[in-house]
Amino acid sequence: MSPTKLNLKDKYKLLTRDLDWEFSYEDRQEAFPYEEFEGIKITDWDKWEDPFRLTMDAYWKYQAEKEKKLYAIYDAFSQNNGHTNVTDARYVNAIKLFLTGVSPGEHAAHLGFAFTGRQMGGIGARVAAQMQSIDELRHIQTQIHAMSHYNKFFDGFDEFNHMHDRVWYLSVPKSFFEDARTAGPFEFMVAIGFSFEYVLTNLLFVPFMSGAAYNGDMATVTFGFSAQSDEARHMTLGLEIIKFLLEQHEDNVPIVQKWLDKWLWRGYRLLTLVAMMMDYMLPQKFMSWQEAWELYFEDAGGALFKDLERYGIKMPDYTETIKQEKEHLSHQAWWTFYQYTHAAAFHTWTPSSDEMDWLSEKYPNTFDKYYRPRWELAAEMEAKGERFYTTGLPQLCQTCQIPMMFTEVDDPSQVAYRESVYNDERFHFCSDPCKSIFDNEPEKYVHAWLPVHQILQGNCGGGGLDKVIEYYHLDNGAANLEFEGSPDAERWKQWKGVA
Amino acid sequence: MSYQVTIEPTGDVIEVEEGQTILNAALRQGVWLPFACGHGTCATCKCQLVEGDVDQGDASPFALMDMEREEGKILACCAMPESDLTIEADIDVDPDFAGYLVEDYRATVAAIETLSPTIKGLTLTLDRPMTFQAGQYINLQLPGVDGTRAFSIANAPSSRDNIELHIRQVPNGAATGYIHQQLKVGDSLQLSGPYGQFFVRKSDPKDVLFIAGGSGLSSPESMILDLLEAGDQRAITLFQGARNLSELYHRDRFEALAQQHANFTYVAALNEPEPADHWQGFTGFVHEAAAAHFDGKFSDHKAYLCGPPPMIDAAINALMQGRLFEKDIHMEKFVTAADGADERQRSALFKRI
Numbered sequence: 001m002s003p004t005k006l007n008l009k010d011k012y013k014l015l016t017r018d019l020d021w022e023f024s025y026e027d028r029q030e031a032f033p034y035e036e037f038e039g040i041k042i043t044d045w046d047k048w049e050d051p052f053r054l055t056m057d058a059y060w061k062y063q064a065e066k067e068k069k070l071y072a073i074y075d076a077f078s079q080n081n082g083h084t085n086v087t088d089a090r091y092v093n094a095i096k097l098f099l100t101g102v103s104p105g106e107h108a109a110h111l112g113f114a115f116t117g118r119q120m121g122g123i124g125a126r127v128a129a130q131m132q133s134i135d136e137l138r139h140i141q142t143q144i145h146a147m148s149h150y151n152k153f154f155d156g157f158d159e160f161n162h163m164h165d166r167v168w169y170l171s172v173p174k175s176f177f178e179d180a181r182t183a184g185p186f187e188f189m190v191a192i193g194f195s196f197e198y199v200l201t202n203l204l205f206v207p208f209m210s211g212a213a214y215n216g217d218m219a220t221v222t223f224g225f226s227a228q229s230d231e232a233r234h235m236t237l238g239l240e241i242i243k244f245l246l247e248q249h250e251d252n253v254p255i256v257q258k259w260l261d262k263w264l265w266r267g268y269r270l271l272t273l274v275a276m277m278m279d280y281m282l283p284q285k286f287m288s289w290q291e292a293w294e295l296y297f298e299d300a301g302g303a304l305f306k307d308l309e310r311y312g313i314k315m316p317d318y319t320e321t322i323k324q325e326k327e328h329l330s331h332q333a334w335w336t337f338y339q340y341t342h343a344a345a346f347h348t349w350t351p352s353s354d355e356m357d358w359l360s361e362k363y364p365n366t367f368d369k370y371y372r373p374r375w376e377l378a379a380e381m382e383a384k385g386e387r388f389y390t391t392g393l394p395q396l397c398q399t400c401q402i403p404m405m406f407t408e409v410d411d412p413s414q415v416a417y418r419e420s421v422y423n424d425e426r427f428h429f430c431s432d433p434c435k436s437i438f439d440n441e442p443e444k445y446v447h448a449w450l451p452v453h454q455i456l457q458g459n460c461g462g463g464g465l466d467k468v469i470e471y472y473h474l475d476n477g478a479a480n481l482e483f484e485g486s487p488d489a490e491r492w493k494q495w496k497g498v499a
Numbered sequence: 500m501s502y503q504v505t506i507e508p509t510g511d512v513i514e515v516e517e518g519q520t521i522l523n524a525a526l527r528q529g530v531w532l533p534f535a536c537g538h539g540t541c542a543t544c545k546c547q548l549v550e551g552d553v554d555q556g557d558a559s560p561f562a563l564m565d566m567e568r569e570e571g572k573i574l575a576c577c578a579m580p581e582s583d584l585t586i587e588a589d590i591d592v593d594p595d596f597a598g599y600l601v602e603d604y605r606a607t608v609a610a611i612e613t614l615s616p617t618i619k620g621l622t623l624t625l626d627r628p629m630t631f632q633a634g635q636y637i638n639l640q641l642p643g644v645d646g647t648r649a650f651s652i653a654n655a656p657s658s659r660d661n662i663e664l665h666i667r668q669v670p671n672g673a674a675t676g677y678i679h680q681q682l683k684v685g686d687s688l689q690l691s692g693p694y695g696q697f698f699v700r701k702s703d704p705k706d707v708l709f710i711a712g713g714s715g716l717s718s719p720e721s722m723i724l725d726l727l728e729a730g731d732q733r734a735i736t737l738f739q740g741a742r743n744l745s746e747l748y749h750r751d752r753f754e755a756l757a758q759q760h761a762n763f764t765y766v767a768a769l770n771e772p773e774p775a776d777h778w779q780g781f782t783g784f785v786h787e788a789a790a791a792h793f794d795g796k797f798s799d800h801k802a803y804l805c806g807p808p809p810m811i812d813a814a815i816n817a818l819m820q821g822r823l824f825e826k827d828i829h830m831e832k833f834v835t836a837a838d839g840a841d842e843r844q845r846s847a848l849f850k851r852i
Contacts, residue, residue, distance in 0.1 A: 007508055008589045049826075052543070053589060065564045225540060229561045232541030239848060247824045304846035310819040 012053035020123035032121045038184040041249035045122030048244055051236035052128070059131055063138060070142060070226045077219045078149045087215040088283040089154070089492035090483055093346040095147060095220060096156045097281070098208055100345055101173050101273055103143045104164040108177030109192055110136035116185040116193075125244075128237045129189075135230040142226060146219045154488050156345040156479035159472075163345055166460065167472050168451035169273075169337075171401045175448060176270050180263075182444070187259050189241045195263035198238030199304065201231065202296040203271050207278045207287075214284040246311040253312050258440070261316045265433040268322060269400040272333050279330035279359065280351060288362035290326045298323070318433045324409040327363050331371040336405045338378065339390040343465070345474060347483035350379045370412050387482050391465065393452045397430035398445055399437050403452075406430050422446060502580040506530060507549065507587040510598055515580050520556065521546075522575040531850060532588050537576050539563075544575040551584030595700045599630045599693055604637075606662075608686045614665060614748035615741070618714050619679055620653075621664045628659035629692060633699065633725035634718045634803070634831070637662065637692030641674050641682075648674040651805065651831060652693070653717035655724035665748075667714040669835045697805070697831040699726060705801050705827070706734040708793075710814045712785055712806030713741065716749060718831055719805055723753075727760055736764040736792070740785025740810065743769055744776035766792055785810065786817040797821035804830040815852050825852050 006014070023031060035042065054062075086092065113133035117126050151157035164170050180191040196204075209224030211217075245252045275289035287295075297319075305315040334348070341348040351359065356375060359367045381388055394403035408414045418429040422442040429435040438445050454460050461471030469476050478487050500517045506525065515524040522544055525532050535543040542562035548571040555568065556577035563574050573586065606623035614620045629637075633656050638647035654663040668679045699707065699722050707726075709719035716739055726735060741747040753765040768788035772778035781788040785806075789797075797818050804814045811832050818828055830852065 007587075009591060047826075062564070062567075065566055066561055069560060069564065225559050225561045228536075228540045229542050229559065232535045232543045235535065235847075236543070243824075243848065247822075250822060300846070304848060307846045307848040310816055312820065 008053050012050065012055055015055040015057065016053075016127050017050070017123050019127075028121070032119060034119045034184050035121050038186050039255055040184075040186045040245060040252050042121065043248055045125070047247065048122045048124045049240060050124045050128070051240040052233050054131065054233070056127070056131075059134075063134075066226050066229065067138070067142070070222060071145070073222045074145055074149070074219055077222075082218055083150055083153050084495050085216045085218075089488050090281065090347070090349065091211075091215040091217065091283050092150055092154045092488065093156075093348075093483070094208070094211055094215075094277050094281040095150065095217065096154070096346040097273060097277055098220075099143065099147045099157055100160045100163055100167070100170055102204070102208070103140050103147075103160070104170075105173050105177050106136045106140035106143065108174075108181060109197075110134075110140065112177070112181045112188050112192055115181065116188050119185040120189075125241070128233070128240075129193075132193075132230075132234055132237060135234070139227050139230070142223050146223045149219060153491065155475055155486070156347075159345075159474075162473045166451070167345065167474075168340075168343060168396075168403075168455075171449065171451050172273070173270055175401050176266055179266065179444070186241075186245060189238075190245070190256060190259040191263040191266070193234070194238040194242045195260060196267050197231070197234045198242075199264060199301055200267045200271065200297075201235065202300070203292055204274055205231070206296070207274050207292060210286045211278065211282045214286045215282060242308075246308075246313070257313055260313065261318075261433075262437050262440070264316055265318060265437065266400065269402060269430075269434070272329055272402060275330040276333035276337065279362070280334040280355075285355075285358060289330045290362065293322070293326045316433075318431075321409055321431070321433075325406065327366040328370070328407060328412055331359075331363070331367065332405050332407065335371070335374060336394070336403055339388070340394070340403075341482065342389045342480050343469060343472070343474070345472075345479050347481065347486050347488065349483040350375050350382060366412070382482075382484075389481075393455060395428055396450045396452050397434050398427040398448055398450070399429055399434035401448065401450060402430055404428070404430055502551075503583045504580055505583075505585045506532070506590075507585060508592050509590060509596070518579055520576055521553075521573075521578050521580065521584075521586070525575065532575050532590065534576055535847065539574055539577040542574060546573050546575050546578075546589070547571060547587040548573050549585040549587055552581040553578040553584065554581055593696065593700070594702050595698060596696065597632050597698075599632065601691055601694060602629075603689065603691045604629060606688045606690055608682060608684050608688065609661060611682065611684060615746045617746065618665055618667045618748060620748075621666055621678065621682075623662050623664070623688065623690070625660055625662065629662065630659060631656050631693030633721040634697040635693035635695045636697075636718075636831070637664075637690045638694065639664075639674075640689040641677050644674045644677060647691070649694070651695075651697075651715075651717040651721070653720045655721055655728055657725070657728060663717075665714040665717040665720075672835060695831065697803070697829060698722070699803070700801055700829070701726075701731075703801055703827075704733065705799055706736075707801045707803065708736040708738065708789065708797070710738045710785055710789055710802065710804045710806070710810075711740065712810035713746070713833070715804075715806030715810070715831070715833055717805070719803060720749065722803065723756070723763070727756060727763060732762055734762050734764070735760075736766065736789075738766045738768060738785050738789045738792070740768045740770065740788070740806070742771045743773045744778060745773075784813060786814040789814070790817050790821060793821065795821050797823035800827065802828045804828065806833055808832050808834060825849055828852050 110133050113129045113136060117129035117133050120126050120129065147157055164174055180188050183191065209221060212220035245256050278289045337344060338348045356372055396403055404415055404417060406416050408416045416431055418432060418435040420427050420435055420439055427438060429438060455468055461467030474480050483489055501514045504513050504515050504521055511530045513524050513528045513530055515521055522532055522534055533543050535541045539558040540562050553573050555573060556579055558574040558577040563572060605626040609624045610622040612620040631652060636649045636651040638649055640647050650664040650666060652662050653665050666675055666678050669675045697718055711719045719737060723735060723737060737753060747767055747769065750767055757763050757765040766781060766788050768781040768783055768785045769778050770784050772782055800823055802818050802823055804811050811830050815828060
């Protein structure tokens with residue numbers, strides 16, 4: 001026993017927080033040029049309480065060990081033809097959505113945290129953000145590796161990076177992260193560090209990871225465990241940033257409230273893809289979107305906002321709207337993708353009669369009344385060889401970039417349309433919150449790269465649908481269209497010895 | 500069968516049952532350890548095993564890797580002791596915590612005084628002097644009552660042979676009922692102490708305010724007497740809340756102290772004064788009295804709260820609205836057996852408040 005052994009706090013102080021220095025000949029404001037322009041007032045960075053004390057040397061050691069373990073499992077998965085052990089080939093479409101829709105978001109988060117890890121004036125906050133930046137890079141890399149095995153046997157994975165900048169529905173997560181990354185460092189931290197990585201994270205990762213576990217996808221489950229050991233740090237960083245900003249100055253409170261209102265809505269809209277994945281894409285379902293929303297947002301988030309009230313922060317007004325929408329969201333989203341799956345990098349299908357019964361049970365107020373008749377009609381048409389696709393292009397929301405498919409909360413038969421006029425130009429929105437986000441910062445959204453507008457302007461291949469699909473690098477007839485009869489489905493039958 | 504687990508660097512000792520996790524036992528025994536997921540996947544509760552053996556339970560191989568297991572790392576949320584243990588957790592020692600040893604004492608009832616219609620003052624003579632920090636509590640054993648009951652010490656630590664307790668009768672409470680109805684001068688009782696992390700952070704020079712409700716005056720009384728005896732010069736303000744005048748005990752004592760000490764201010768608040776009280780002072784809840792006194796601005800103070808849970812909650816809200824935050828709020832919640840039921844789900848935003 002050595003009496004001079006440092007405890008964790010001192011070790012962290014010496015090996016990490018002491019890495020900062022005073023600016024003796026450079027102007028501090030020039031060194032941290034973004035610290036003030038958002039209106040946030042920081043009076044004392046020393047009040048920052050490190051959310052975790054991980055020294056940089058220990059960080060590298062742990063992460064390297066995690067990688068070793070993870071890749072050993074990927075190898076075993078690959079050698080054992082793990083892809084044949086999933087519940088059904090339809091499942092693989094959920095992870096196509098993950099790789100194309102979520103993984104590039106990890107990369108965007110990596111860039112965003114690198115920015116805040118440079119621009120925040122406090123060393124504790126900078127170190128935490130830098131570690132998270134490196135984590136996010138690790139996450140996209142390990143996700144790509146986890147999926148690379150599936151890429152050998154299924155269509156729709158190979159061009160995920162190319163597609164991310166072009167395909168209509170992928171502009172939703174892309175624009176979400178670009179909106180956050182083009183904000184200042186504190187808005188980014190509230191947007192991604194707190195709203196997304198803390199408040200909403202369980203609604204993104206748990207559904208995908210539990211979905212993987214329920215459907216025999218060991219590679220993705222293992223990635224999930226590996227990432228989760230990093231997520232705890234991300235969550236505690238999110239909590240510390242919000243407390244820190246709210247405690248530093250009372251003038252920060254209304255700014256933080258505005259950011260929370262914006263980013264919880266932006267995040268919720270993005271989760272539309274998860275809702276649809278949970279309710280329609282998993283052959284073996286584990287929980288409905290509505291149940292997940294109630295558990296992770298209404299209960300857990302409710303408790304959080306109860307505590308945040310002490311700072312004068314209020315739950316956003318629109319949570320009542322979300323409460324109403326939760327019984328409709330997944331159905332409207334899958335219906336939209338069902339119609340446009342010729343331009344998507346995954347397959348869609350009509351739910352089986354067992355699945356429809358599950359949906360009736362989970363959504364007793366809405367499924368039989370509004371959505372079952374549509375699916376029955378779709379199935380009937382398919383049986384007659386008339387599987388339909390919509391060839392017109394949908395109108396997109398200027399803010400969230402999701403097609404106009406959400407209905408009025410008090411009338412599920414009426415699609416909601418909102419609009420604002422700015423500089424003599426008319427802009428369209430899917431909802432009141434998306435409209436008010438635009439109205440608050442119109443200059444940020446007027447030049448949004450809306451995929452449908454771009455197609456119509458001839459910027460996406462410059463021709464008809466065939467040209468657009470080529471521009472997307474969509475392997476026409478293989479990666480897109482109906483699942484039944486797809487090459488994925490045919491290969492699966494061969495592996496399973498089904499005629 | 501249970502094991503003793505010593506948690507460094509604070510030296511807290513907890514009892515962990517066979518098959519119980521260290522985290523579970525610690526939280527139940529009022530010892531805070533860092534944690535998040537609670538089921539072995541996030542590694543927030545990672546600790547160093549200094550001595551002893553554990554079963555690592557369901558710790559995920561990513562949250563606790565082989566090389567860490569070899570180094571003696573454990574996850575408190577999964578690890579179950581297989582012997583008595585010493586672990587080192589990522590927690591800070593409060594520089595103002597004296598860490599006086601907990602010992603068992605035999606006490607004799609020296610006096611029972613009626614402080615208010617619902618509160619008795621109990622003076623116990625100990626078989627030997629007890630060293631404690633002002634604000635701490637003891638665990639008292641009562642005949643025919645299962646387990647022990649916690650009561651805060653109301654006298655200053657300078658008097659070590661006797662301890663004074665203020666005990667409110669809890670409706671249908673077995674222990675407080677016994678004290679109010681059956682206990683007699685000369686009775687002998689068993690107790691242990693001192694316990695608790697409620698004490699004045701003297702190393703922090705900021706002015707202090709105390710908010711006390713009901714018999715929650717006990718700890719603040721001890722703490723204020725201790726500060727004044729030591730000639731502490733910082734501004735000290737006590738807000739004492741009671742329903743009506745008959746429940747407002749020790750008022751004369753604090754008014755006299757306020758006369759003698761220029762740095763001590765005393766504010767009493769009655770939330771339901773009787774007409775016969777002819778109350779001229781603050782009418783309303785004690786946190787409202789504090790907000791009115793400080794004009795709703797509490798920054799640059801240390802606050803100490805003691806009393807029933809609703810008072811504590813209301814006081815925290817008032818303090819935070821006045822921009823005083825967790826780091827500077829210390830509290831002792833007087834929880835009775837009946838208070839457990841309405842525990843709402845808590846977020847991870849706050850550790851202690």
